[in-house]
Amino acid sequence: MDNPNQKRRQELEKYFDVQGPFAFLRLAQMKRAWRQGNRRQLTWWENTYIPTLISGIWLTSKHFFRNLGFHILHLVGLCKDVRAAVTYQYPEQKRPLGLRLRTRHRLTKREDDSPRCVACMMCETVCPARCIEITAAEHPDPNIEKYPAEFILDLGKCVYCGFCVEVCPEDAIRMDTGILNTSEYSRESMIYNKKRLMEE
Numbered sequence: 001m002d003n004p005n006q007k008r009r010q011e012l013e014k015y016f017d018v019q020g021p022f023a024f025l026r027l028a029q030m031k032r033a034w035r036q037g038n039r040r041q042l043t044w045w046e047n048t049y050i051p052t053l054i055s056g057i058w059l060t061s062k063h064f065f066r067n068l069g070f071h072i073l074h075l076v077g078l079c080k081d082v083r084a085a086v087t088y089q090y091p092e093q094k095r096p097l098g099l100r101l102r103t104r105h106r107l108t109k110r111e112d113d114s115p116r117c118v119a120c121m122m123c124e125t126v127c128p129a130r131c132i133e134i135t136a137a138e139h140p141d142p143n144i145e146k147y148p149a150e151f152i153l154d155l156g157k158c159v160y161c162g163f164c165v166e167v168c169p170e171d172a173i174r175m176d177t178g179i180l181n182t183s184e185y186s187r188e189s190m191i192y193n194k195k196r197l198m199e200e
């Protein structure tokens with residue numbers, strides 16, 4: 001009868017070509033798979049999960065008491081240069097956002113407070129979630145061809161990909177409000193109209 005190790009090796013060789021260029025990489029892959037497939041059996045003691053449980057409690061407690069100690073020292077003005085747990089007391093304390101983070105949309109305005117949007121429909125066309133719906137209308141100013149009579153954005157469908165911002169030729173839509181908590185009690189409330197998008 002075949003040695004089980006040999007059988008396993010033959011089986012792995014089906015998936016990892018040990019010939020040809022970069023064979024050494026394939027061999028390394030094969031060895032890794034081989035090791036993973038040959039992990040030793042857990043002992044009776046390890047199977048009770050008690051050692052793992054103790055090690056987990058030890059690790060959590062170590063961090064807890066370290067952080068607690070440093071926070072107490074910070075309160076009395078000591079060890080200020082040693083950082084304790086990085087915990088933000090949300091919602092009172094907000095975490096600083098990255099400059100490139102995409103947050104809730106807004107429509108930018110001209111000097112006369114009208115929307116910069118020229119209803120070119122680029123954002124509506126590119127939106128992969130199909131959550132933008134624009135109703136275009138003729139602008140009274142002959143220099144501006146169109147404007148959005150209504151601009152609907154359904155945040156409940158939006159995937160925050162930022163394509164609408166990227167594609168806009170007028171810098172009329174941005175995702176820089178810093179607003180992340182857009183949760184609502186109904187789907188209808190997630191639908192933003194032009195007025196709401198121009199508020200922030």
Ligand code: SF4
Pocket residue numbers: 123126127128129130131132153157158159160161162163164165
């Ligand atoms: S961020 Fe993406 S999914 Fe959301 S409105 Fe813009 S294009 Fe559509």
Ligand code: SF4
Pocket residue numbers: 116117118119120121122123124134164167168169170171172173
């Ligand atoms: S791409 Fe910009 S200008 Fe064109 S419809 Fe969208 S927001 Fe308006």
